[in-house]
Amino acid sequence: MRRFITPPGIRRVTGLVLVTTLALSLVGCSTPSTPATIAPKVSDVILASTTSTQDSGLFDALIPAFEKDNPSFKIKVVAVGSGAALTLGEKKDADVLLVHSPAAETAFVAAGSGTDRKPVMYNDFLLVGPASDPAKTKGTTSAVDAFKKIAAAKATFVSRGDNSGTYTKELSIWASATVDPTKTTDPWYVSTGAAMGVSLGIANEKRGYILVDRATWLTNKDKDPELAVMVEGDKKLFNSYHVILIPGARNIAGGKAFEDWIVGPAGQKVIGEFGVAKYGMQIFVPNAGASS
Amino acid sequence: MHVYTQAIAEAFSLIFSGSGDVWPVIGLSLAVSGTATLIATAIGLPVGYFLGMSRFAGRGSLILLVNTAMGWPPVVIGLFVYMALSRTGPFGDLGLLFTPQAMVVAQVILAAPLVAGVTTAAIASVPRDLRLQLRALGASRLQEAFEVIKESRRGVMAAVIAGFGGIISEVGAVSIVGGNIQGSTRVMTTAIVFNVNRGEFGLAMAWGMVLLGIALVANAALTMLQQAGSVYER
Numbered sequence: 152m153r154r155f156i157t158p159p160g161i162r163r164v165t166g167l168v169l170v171t172t173l174a175l176s177l178v179g180c181s182t183p184s185t186p187a188t189i190a191p192k193v194s195d196v197i198l199a200s201t202t203s204t205q206d207s208g209l210f211d212a213l214i215p216a217f218e219k220d221n222p223s224f225k226i227k228v229v230a231v232g233s234g235a236a237l238t239l240g241e242k243k244d245a246d247v248l249l250v251h252s253p254a255a256e257t258a259f260v261a262a263g264s265g266t267d268r269k270p271v272m273y274n275d276f277l278l279v280g281p282a283s284d285p286a287k288t289k290g291t292t293s294a295v296d297a298f299k300k301i302a303a304a305k306a307t308f309v310s311r312g313d314n315s316g317t318y319t320k321e322l323s324i325w326a327s328a329t330v331d332p333t334k335t336t337d338p339w340y341v342s343t344g345a346a347m348g349v350s351l352g353i354a355n356e357k358r359g360y361i362l363v364d365r366a367t368w369l370t371n372k373d374k375d376p377e378l379a380v381m382v383e384g385d386k387k388l389f390n391s392y393h394v395i396l397i398p399g400a401r402n403i404a405g406g407k408a409f410e411d412w413i414v415g416p417a418g419q420k421v422i423g424e425f426g427v428a429k430y431g432m433q434i435f436v437p438n439a440g441a442s443s
Numbered sequence: 444m445h446v447y448t449q450a451i452a453e454a455f456s457l458i459f460s461g462s463g464d465v466w467p468v469i470g471l472s473l474a475v476s477g478t479a480t481l482i483a484t485a486i487g488l489p490v491g492y493f494l495g496m497s498r499f500a501g502r503g504s505l506i507l508l509v510n511t512a513m514g515w516p517p518v519v520i521g522l523f524v525y526m527a528l529s530r531t532g533p534f535g536d537l538g539l540l541f542t543p544q545a546m547v548v549a550q551v552i553l554a555a556p557l558v559a560g561v562t563t564a565a566i567a568s569v570p571r572d573l574r575l576q577l578r579a580l581g582a583s584r585l586q587e588a589f590e591v592i593k594e595s596r597r598g599v600m601a602a603v604i605a606g607f608g609g610i611i612s613e614v615g616a617v618s619i620v621g622g623n624i625q626g627s628t629r630v631m632t633t634a635i636v637f638n639v640n641r642g643e644f645g646l647a648m649a650w651g652m653v654l655l656g657i658a659l660v661a662n663a664a665l666t667m668l669q670q671a672g673s674v675y676e677r
Contacts, residue, residue, distance in 0.1 A: 163671035169664035197541060197622075206641045227541060229622040243530040244540055348642035374642050401530065401538060 196224050196405030199245035201316055202346050204392070205230035207366035207434055209425055216421045217412050224405045234314020240265055240397045247406035248395040249413075251316035251364075254323070256393055265395040269414050272422050272435040273391040276320055277368055278382040279351075280306075280360035288360070294385040298328040305339040307359030308332065311350055312342030316390070321362045324387060351375050364390055366434045369426070392435070414439035446648070453645060454652035464625070469657060472611065472630040475543055479550035480558075480607040487555045491562025491602065492588060495569075506563060512556035517549075518615025524549040525619045541622040546630070549616035554606035561605050565598020566591060600669035604662060611658050631657070 204210060205228060214226050229236075229245065233252035239245040241264045249271065250256060259265045278297055280288060286304040288297040301308050310332075311318040325332060332340040341359060343350045347367045354361035355375035363371075372378070382388075394410045396403075412418045419437035426434035457465055494506055526532050528540045528548075539545045569591050577587045592599060614632035621628035623637055631654045638647035 162667055166664055166667035166669075166671060169660075170668060202640065227622070227624045227627055229541060229624060346640035348640050352642055371642050 193223055193225050194402055194405055196226050196247065196402050196409055197229060197239075197245045197400075198226050198247050198249060198409060199229050199231065199236035199239040200249040201233050201236060201251060202230050203251070203315075203317070203364045203367050204249060206346075206348060207370060207426070209366070209422070209435065212421055212425050213413070213418070216417065217409060220412060220417055221408050224402075224408055226409065232313050232315035233319070237264075240395065243397055243400050246397060246400040246402040247409050248397070249392060250395070251390055251392045252314075252319045253391060253393070255314075255319060256395060260395065264397070266398050267396040267410060268393050269410065270438055270441050271392045271394050271413055271418075272437050272439075273389060274365045274433075274435050275383065276317065276362050276364055276388040276390050277380050278360060278388075279354070279363055279368065279378045280381045281358035281377055282379055283358070284381065286360070288381045291382050292385060294324050294382055294387045295327045297382045298324050299330065301360055302328065302330045302332065305337060307339050307341060307354075307357050309341045309343060309350055309354040309357065309359045309361040311347070311362075312344045315347075317347060317362060317364060320388075320390065324362075327387070347371075351378070354378060366426075369430050369434060391438075450645065450648035451652050453649035454656070457646075457649050457653060464629075467626070468629050468631055468634055469653065471543060471628070472632070472654075473657065473661070475546045475617070475630060476550060476607060476611040479547045479554055479610055480603060482547070482551045483554035483558050483606050484603050486551070487558025487560075487602065487606065488562055488592075488599065490555075490559040491599075492566050492592065494559070494563040495566025496574075496588075496591070506560075509556050509560045509563065513560045515553070515556070516615065517553055517613040518619065520552050521549050521616030521619035524552065524616065528620065540620065541624060541628060543621070543628060545620040546617045546628060549620050550610040550613070553613060553616060554610045557609050558602045558606040561602035562599055565595040565602065568598070569595050597669055600665060604665050604669070607661065607665070608658065611661070612654065 200210070210228050210230075214228065217226060218224065229239065231239070233250040234255065236245065236248050236250050237252070237255055237259050240248050240259065248265065256265070256268060260268050276294075278288065278294060280286070286297075286301040286306040288300050291297040291300070310321055322333075333342070341353065341357060343353055345353070347363060348371055350361060351363060351367070351371050352375065353359075355377045358377055360381070361378070368380075394413055396406050396410055400406055413422075419439055422435050422437040423433060426432070458469075490509075494502065494509065524545065525540065527534050528537065528545055529535055530540070539548070573594060574587060574591065577590055582590065612632060614636055617623075617628070617630055618633050618636065621630070621633065623629050623633040629637070631650055635647045635650045635654070638644070638650065
């Protein structure tokens with residue numbers, strides 16, 4: 152009985168057809184970029200922002216609303232940590248920043264790398280931890296005291312360990328508690344270098360304490376059943392977001408348009424309404440016009 | 444096991460859901476890596492041919508460089524390209540940062556050494572007697588090159604497949620130079636990292652399955668081309 156082998160001619164043709172189809176799909180499916188020179192009517196605005204604003208889904212609400220009011224601009228969000236966003240601004244690879252690392256931002260503006268720093272919105276950080284609460288932090292009103300208890304009990308604490316706004320806030324609380332866990336070789340301090348969602352997962356696995364912004368907590372807490380809120384409401388846990396313009400950026404007009412819109416009534420309205428239907432509370436509280 | 448079958452099911456529903464985000468991401472992955480493979484072949488094939496055929500002092504060192512470059516880390520190349528394309532860099536005024544074009548550039552740098560390296564090995568394994576025979580029959584340099592490449596076409600196709608395979612699944616370079624921007628520079632690999640960072644592991648797994656499936660189809664096409672005619676060979 153002869154085995155049927157596909158004749159090589161047919162195989163060659165099939166192969167060529169498949170490859171050609173794939174090659175044509177390169178042309179068909181690729182999203183064309185719109186460089187400003189070819190489509191002068193719509194220009195790209197690079198917004199460097201933080202992972203917490205993106206992961207909360209805020210941009211899914213903000214960007215379409217902005218582009219509706221400003222059809223000549225298209226926002227492209229590059230979401231990295233606040234530290235990385237500030238670096239992008241320094242290198243003028245971004246046109247406008249939306250970040251939450253106040254000390255670093257002030258230094259950034261003082262160095263001349265940014266201008267027109269304006270408050271946009273705020274929410275707060277929470278200290279969450281394992282239900283068993285080995286450091287007895289639950290209900291402590293002061294975040295600094297809670298951190299001291301954790302250090303004293305050598306309870307597992309998970310840190311972002313990157314230059315994100317969350318990490319800088321965490322370091323400032325440790326500084327006020329006069330504890331420096333970054334120098335310690337004790338294994339209770341776990342530095343992940345990872346994003347908030349991943350770090351929360353690690354805290355969940357290791358039954359550790361972790362500082363998290365309210366927006367990420369709300370959207371992730373169902374995935375992290377071992378963790379619960381331990382400390383909230385302390386003024387020190389205030390998390391404020393600012394928008395900053397970059398002098399000498401590629402699209403100064405676009406950056407300005409975004410800043411004006413987001414601190415204006417339209418942008419503030421979108422921020423104020425965000426998440427209310429789903430979570431029953433504001434995820435970000437708009438506060439443009441407040442003193443920085 | 445349930446986790447994996449669930450991921451495969453989610454992968455299929457991702458593709459056929461008609462969700463606005465999915466097909467542009469897949470299309471962009473194929474467009475960027477496909478274009479980069481084509482350009483990398485245009486560069487790597489002649490280099491590989493030259494290295495495979497010629498004998499000259501320093502050939503060994505050049506081959507060493509190519510082989511080392513085959514394994515250079517994507518994220519480091521991404522960083523180099525970012526530095527070059529950044530506004531504070533030498534090519535900043537081109538405005539290529541955070542565009543698919545920048546991603547193609549980075550991936551060409553990654554794939555070209557792969558194509559060159561494998562081609563070198565393929566060409567070098569062609570018997571030297573064939574060259575002599577071709578010259579004796581009056582072949583010009585170009586005809587000789589054509590025949591030698593035809594003779595080693597299996598290896599050359601393997602070089603293209605290696606180039607494509609290396610870049611379709613890399614994430615370091617495209618993340619840094621592309622920025623994973625929704626709607627313009629998000630590809631399958633950066634989408635996976637994005638979902639992992641948000642703790643959406645199920646969705647990330649589904650994307651992973653999609654990526655593997657697409658890579659399988661693309662390689663099936665290339666392999667069919669490679670294996671055509673094998674029935675006539677011992």
